Every structure is written in structure tokens, then in C-alpha cells.
Amino acid sequence: EELAEGTVEYRLYPTVLATDQESSVKFRLLKHVDDCMDVVGPLMRDYLWHCEPFSLQIADNKDIPHLVGRTEFRDNLEDEWFIVYLLCELTRTFSDTVATVTDSDGQFLLIEAADFIPKWLQPETSQNRIFISNGELHIIPIPQTPGQVIEYPTGMPSLSVALRLVRSSAMTKASPQIQTVLNKRVGEYPAKAEEAVHLTHCYVPAGVALVLHYKPELVAAAVHAFCERDPIDMKSVGSVKHFPADPSVLVRVKLTRYLYAQIVHQKFHPPRRWIQPRCPRASSKARDLGTKLTIGFEILCSRSESRDKRSPFLTPQWTQYVGSLKGRGYFNGEMEGSKRYLELLEQAKTEFESSMSLSETDCKDPGRAVLSVLADYSLDEAVTRAELERLGIESDESWLSITPEDLDRLLETRSGLKQTPSDECDLNGLDQLEAINTAVKSFVGKVSDMEGAEFPHGYERRQVQFDGDSFVDVLSDVLNSTHIVESEDGSETNEDDNENDLLLSDSSDEEGESAVPRLRDYMTQMDAELSRTEVAKSFGNEGEHQEEGDTADIQPVDIDINLVKNILESFASQEGLAGPASNLLGSMGISIPQNSE
Numbered sequence: 001e002e003l004a005e006g007t008v009e010y011r012l013y014p015t016v017l018a019t020d021q022e023s024s025v026k027f028r029l030l031k032h033v034d035d036c037m038d039v040v041g042p043l044m045r046d047y048l049w050h051c052e053p054f055s056l057q058i059a060d061n062k063d064i065p066h067l068v069g070r071t072e073f074r075d076n077l078e079d080e081w082f083i084v085y086l087l088c089e090l091t092r093t094f095s096d097t098v099a100t101v102t103d104s105d106g107q108f109l110l111i112e113a114a115d116f117i118p119k120w121l122q123p124e125t126s127q128n129r130i131f132i133s134n135g136e137l138h139i140i141p142i143p144q145t146p147g148q149v150i151e152y153p154t155g156m157p158s159l160s161v162a163l164r165l166v167r168s169s170a171m172t173k174a175s176p177q178i179q180t181v182l183n184k185r186v187g188e189y190p191a192k193a194e195e196a197v198h199l200t201h202c203y204v205p206a207g208v209a210l211v212l213h214y215k216p217e218l219v220a221a222a223v224h225a226f227c228e229r230d231p232i233d234m235k236s237v238g239s240v241k242h243f244p245a246d247p248s249v250l251v252r253v254k255l256t257r258y259l260y261a262q263i264v265h266q267k268f269h270p271p272r273r274w275i276q277p278r279c280p281r282a283s284s285k286a287r288d289l290g291t292k293l294t295i296g297f298e299i300l301c302s303r304s305e306s307r308d309k310r311s312p313f314l315t316p317q318w319t320q321y322v323g324s325l326k327g328r329g330y331f332n333g334e335m336e337g338s339k340r341y342l343e344l345l346e347q348a349k350t351e352f353e354s355s356m357s358l359s360e361t362d363c364k365d366p367g368r369a370v371l372s373v374l375a376d377y378s379l380d381e382a383v384t385r386a387e388l389e390r391l392g393i394e395s396d397e398s399w400l401s402i403t404p405e406d407l408d409r410l411l412e413t414r415s416g417l418k419q420t421p422s423d424e425c426d427l428n429g430l431d432q433l434e435a436i437n438t439a440v441k442s443f444v445g446k447v448s449d450m451e452g453a454e455f456p457h458g459y460e461r462r463q464v465q466f467d468g469d470s471f472v473d474v475l476s477d478v479l480n481s482t483h484i485v486e487s488e489d490g491s492e493t494n495e496d497d498n499e500n501d502l503l504l505s506d507s508s509d510e511e512g513e514s515a516v517p518r519l520r521d522y523m524t525q526m527d528a529e530l531s532r533t534e535v536a537k538s539f540g541n542e543g544e545h546q547e548e549g550d551t552a553d554i555q556p557v558d559i560d561i562n563l564v565k566n567i568l569e570s571f572a573s574q575e576g577l578a579g580p581a582s583n584l585l586g587s588m589g590i591s592i593p594q595n596s597e
Contacts, residue, residue, distance in 0.1 A: 006074040008083055008103045009057065012067040013163055014034065015096040025065050029058045032068060039093050040086045047193050048077035048256050050220055054083055064159055076258045078196055084109070084132075085189040092135040098166050099132040112185060116177040131172075137182055138172040140165050187338045196299055198260040199395045202253045203282035203290040206382040207244040208297055209251050211373050213385065216254055218473075221366035222296030223259045227266055229299060236302040240273060242374060243294050247383050250282050252391050253293070261400065263292050270295070304367025321352055411586075497509060 003009055004024050014032050033056045043053060059068040080103060087099040109300070110117050120142055121129075131142040135555040140162055145147045151169070153161060166172050173179075227232070255263075270291050279287070325331065325348055332343040356427055359438055391482035402410075402572065570581035 003070075003102070004072070004102045006105045007067070007070055007072050008080045008101060008459065009070050010083060010087055010099060011063065011069075011277045012056065012087075013098045014066070014094065015167075022062075026058065029065055029067060032094075034058070035094070036067070036090055043083075043086060043089065043190060047082065047190075047261075048197070048217060048220060048254060049081050050074060050256065050258065053217075056365065063149050064163075076256070078193070078256075078258070080108070081185060082193060084187055085186045088135040088186055090563065091132050092468055095134055096167070098138075100130065101132065107150040109182060113137075113174075116175060116181065117394070125156075127158050128159050131166045133166050135152070135176040136179060138166045139174045139178075142173050164580055175395075180504070189331040196257050199252055200256050200260060200289060201250060201286040201391060201394055202293060203248055203250050203279055203286045204294055205245055206207055206247045206249055206379040206437055207374055208290070208294050209249050209382040209385075210377050210379065211370050212251060212253060212298060212383065214373050214377065215369055216299075218300075218366050218369060219253060219255060219293070220259055222293050223255070224296075225264050225299040225303075226260050226292050226296035229295070233299045233302070236306070237295060237298040240298070242371075247379065248279070248290070249383055249390065250279060250286065251389075252394070253289075257399065263289065264400075266292065270293060272414040301368035301369050302367070303413055304365050304371060307554040315506045318352060322348070341440055368545070 012032075014029070016028050016032075036056055040054060049071075050071075051074055054069065054071055056067045056069045061067050071083060075561075084101060092095055092101050104360045105111065106123050107130050109124065110121065110130065118139075118141075121139065131140075140157060141148075141151045141152055143154055152165070157165070205328075264285075268291075282290075283505055322345075330348070331341055331344055334344065439514065567581050567585070570579065571585075573579070575583060
């Protein structure tokens with residue numbers, strides 16, 4: 001089953017034997033769920049989930065008993081990596097428990113460490129090979145020697161074999177480079193979760209203040225409801241039904257930066273009936289945010305009430321539920337419509353309604369949770385509490401504004417191409433031009449394959465090796481270039497020495513032996529003709545041109561000068577926008593100031 005976009009799935013495999021009695025296995029798994037939640041509960045007590053919280057339940061797999069959970073995070077990747085942090089903590093606490101985690105992109109942990117994973121590890125070869133154990137990533141290797149064929153599987157390993165290898169073999173632990181990359185990302189938590197919190201003042205009706213006090217996690221659902229509203233939603237909240245504006249109070253609301261940015265940048269002109277009364281203590285921003293949140297909560301309540309009017313037995317969930325019961329033999333072969341069948345069906349309906357009520361109250365139907373709070377508590381309590389509590393200060397909003405330089409630094413840090421002080425823009429004149437020339441030559445010298453070219457990370461620290469059979473070398477030989485190239489074995493050879501190897505497949509063939517001189521004559525004549533045209537003026541030469549018609553001393557083209565010149569012209573034509581020149585140089589760790597001349 002494919003995961004929906006913006007959803008992460010995680011599985012925990014404790015050491016529970018499938019051969020035990022079913023009741024014993026279920027009891028041990030339920031106890032493990034409680035133990036796991038006891039561990040992660042304090043870690044995520046103050047964490048505000050974007051959509052759904054971390055949760056665990058018993059997986060429908062009798063062969064290998066384990067726990068499974070799914071969490072929708074949409075575009076907020078912080079939830080996904082916070083879950084990875086929780087899984088690492090769980091596997092450290094329970095050393096016998098092994099975890100896996102995937103999303104709609106597959107093994108996103110490998111994507112994070114893509115620069116260091118083995119070449120053989122592809123999406124089609126990674127199934128049942130990637131695990132988390134004792135807080136570290138484990139990759140089951142493929143056999144490298146005949147002796148390892150017995151120990152490691154060559155094809156896709158079975159899940160039982162893979163779990164046994166991870167628990168027993170130290171060789172499955174990923175390389176230190178991969179561990180460092182993942183630890184750097186996961187090690188930011190839980191501190192990063194606290195940094196992502198934004199506190200702001202909102203002027204809201206007392207009913208909203210009640211909900212925010214007793215169910216502060218529902219603020220995320222209210223933000224989503226407001227930002228994703230449609231004309232039907234706005235029509236359903238045409239009248240202020242659940243949250244009358246009087247009385248209203250000023251409260252401090254806890255949001256994530258992601259949610260705050262979503263709601264604060266939503267342009268909205270509320271109808272007259274939704275305009276909040278003026279309050280000397282509340283700023284215009286607090287009234288605006290309060291109105292948006294109130295409409296969001298009103299939409300949640302309206303959706304929940306509409307959902308309650310529909311029969312739960314006309315939903316796809318009920319059809320799927322009945323199908324699963326039939327597959328498990330719940331009806332014992334009874335004929336549909338028989339008395340015994342209907343009795344069993346009524347029992348199933350009761351259980352289905354109970355399970356749907358619990359799940360919807362939790363996260364599937366946040367509107368029901370809002371209505372429950374309004375029914376259980378009085379508005380006077382909210383007014384009294386708001387008057388007694390101190391608001392506290394709001395969070396700084398400077399993070400909402402980011403300069404192009406800040407964005408460049410962020411991208412450099414995330415891509416691993418962060419420049420050293422000596423490589424920054426204090427280079428000027430010939431030094432910067434030389435850096436551009438060296439970087440492009442290094443990129444051209446890389447050997448690419450059918451999957452595309454790879455940018456040489458840290459190119460200034462690596463010695464570029466040119467392939468002797470590459471197109472660039474062949475062209476250089478044809479043009480009688482005399483520069484030195486480095487062969488694969490590290491020895492330096494002159495390109496002229498390989499001339500016959502590259503262009504003459506049969507040294508005994510007279511026609512082949514004369515091909516090179518004839519080709520050179522042809523190229524010389526073509527250079528002479530081009531030197532009299534406008535094309536020649538577009539290239540920079542190593543020296544000045546001779547008299548027109550003097551073809552004997554035509555100066556060769558200066559490749560370095562033309563390379564830098566064309567790149568700078570391309571960069572200038574972008575007029576500060578993204579383009580091929582800035583993208584190419586940026587991938588190589590070179591940044592040219594926008595005001596460069």
C-alpha cells in the first residue's frame with residue numbers, strides 16, 4: 001500500500017515470538033505500546049503537531065508481530081524528523097526493538113545521507129535492508145566476497161532474516177559518515193522543537209479561549225480549517241453560532257512558526273458580523289488573528305455537525321470494515337440476511353460506532369472535541385481566567401523576514417557546500433575569475449554516467465582526473481593541443497602521445513595514417529575563413545590577430561578567457577534572477593555578488 005503524500009509510516013519490531021499463543025502475543029504488544037508511550041510521552045508533551053500526533057497500534061501481521069503507526073505531516077517536515085528522533089530514543093531505551101521509517105518518497109533517511117551511501121544502494125535494492133537499532137542506522141550489506149554469501153543475502157532479504165542480522169551482526173551498522181549526517185539532523189531535537197514555537201496575542205471570544213486552554217493542540221486544526229476554507233465552509237458559518245463575540249478576551253496563543261506564517265499571511269476581509277469589538281489592550285493584529293482563529297474553530301464545529309447527520313454505515317470505512325470481518329471469518333459462513341448473520345452484524349455496528357467515536361474525537365474529527373469542551377465548561381470560567389493570567393510577551397517576528405544572503409547561507413549549510421572564509425566574496429579581480437575557471441574545469445573533468453553528472457563537492461580539495469577516452473581529450477588531440485592531462489593511474493602524459501591510439505584504430509592502414517594531417521589542414525583552412533568574419537571577433541585569443549589573410553600565424557583561442565567571459569555575460573543577463581550561470585556556480589560553491597561588474 002502506497003503512502004499518501006505528506007505521510008510518514010513507522011514500525012517497531014520487539015522480540016515477540018509469533019509461535020506464542022495469540023492472546024499472549026497481543027498482551028505483550030499492548031504492554032509494549034504502553035511502555036513506548038511512557039518513554040515518548042514526556043518528550044512530546046509540549047510538542048505541537050502540525051496535523052496528527054505520533055501513535056502506535058498493533059499491526060495486522062501474524063507472521064512477525066509488531067507495532068505500526070502513521071502520521072500526516074503535510075508540508076511540515078519538522079514533524080517527520082521529530083518522529084525519527086522519537087524512534088531513535090525508543091530503540092535506545094528498548095535495545096531489543098528495531099524500527100523502520102518511510103514516507104511517500106521511500107527511504108528518506110538515505111536521501112538525507114545520499115552523498116555517502118554505497119553505490120549499490122538504490123530504491124529497488126533497499127527493501128528490508130534499512131533499520132534503526134540502538135539509535136543508529138543499520139544497512140544490511142550485500143556480499144562482497146564469496147565467504148559473505150552465506151552471511152548476507154544477495155537478493156531482497158526476508159523481514160525475519162533482516163531483523164536477525166540487525167540484532168546479531170555489528171557489520172550492519174552504517175558508516176560513520178552516514179551516522180554523522182543523520183545525528184546532525186536528529187540531534188537538533190528536542191531543542192529545535194522549542195525554537196519552532198511562536199507565541200502571539202489573540203483577541204478571541206471566551207469560547208475559543210476555553211478550547212485553547214483545555215485542548216491547545218486543536219489550534220493546528222483551526223488554522224488548517226481557516227486556510228483551506230471554501231465557499232461552502234463560509235456559507236455554513238454565515239451566522240455566529242458557537243462563538244459569540246461577547247464576551248471576548250485577550251489571550252496568548254501557542255503556534256508553530258509554520259502555522260503562524262500560514263495564518264498571518266492569509267489575506268482576509270471578514271464580514272461585518274465577524275468583526276471583533278474594539279479593545280484598548282488588543283492590537284489590530286491581535287484582533288485580526290483572533291477573527292481568523294474563531295472562524296477556523298467555527299468551521300470545525302460546522303463540519304462535525306454535518307458529519308454527524310450522516311449515517312456512519314454509508315461510509316467507505318464501514319464497507320471496508322465489513323469486508324475485513326468477512327475475510328477473518330467473523331460471520332462463520334452464515335448466509336447474509338439470516339437471523340444469526342444480522343445479530344453478528346449488529347454487534348459489529350456497535351463496535352464500529354464505538355471505535356469511530358474514539359478515533360474521531362482524537363484527531364479525525366477535531367470539531368467534535370471542540371464541541372465537547374464547549375459543553376463541559378462555562379464561558380465565565382474563561383473570562384475569569386483570562387483576567388487573572390498574565391499574558392506574557394509575544395515572540396519576535398524577525399524570522400519572518402529573510403534576506404537573500406541569509407537564504408544563500410541556509411542553502412549552503414543544508415547542501416554541504418558552505419564556503420570557508422577564504423572562499424567567500426572577499427576574492428576579487430583575477431582571484432575570483434581564476435576560481436570560476438578552476439571550478440568549471442573541475443566539473444567538466446568529472447566522469448558522468450547514465451544517471452547524470454555529479455557536482456564535485458569540495459572540488460578544491462580533490463585532484464581532478466580526466467578520462468583519457470573522453471570527448472574533451474579527443475577534441476584536444478584533434479586540435480593539436482599540447483597541455484598535459486593526468487591519466488587514471490596518476491601518471492602525466494602528453495595528449496600528442498595518445499594521438500594514434502585515439503584517432504587511428506589501425507596503424508597499418510595508410511588511409512588512417514594520413515587522416516590526422518588532412519584533418520589539421522582542413523581545420524587550418526576553416527580557421528582562416530572564420531578569421532575574416534564576425535564570428536572570430538566573439539572569441540578572445542592568446543595574442544592579437546595578424547594581418548588579414550595571414551593564415552600562418554593565427555593565434556589560438558584562449559579557452560580560459562572565453563569561458564570566464566561567457567559565464568559572466570550569462571550571469572549578468574539574469575538580472576539578479578535564477579539562471580544557468582548562478583545555478584552552476586552555486587553548485588560548485590562559488591557566489592558572485594549581484595553588483596559585480
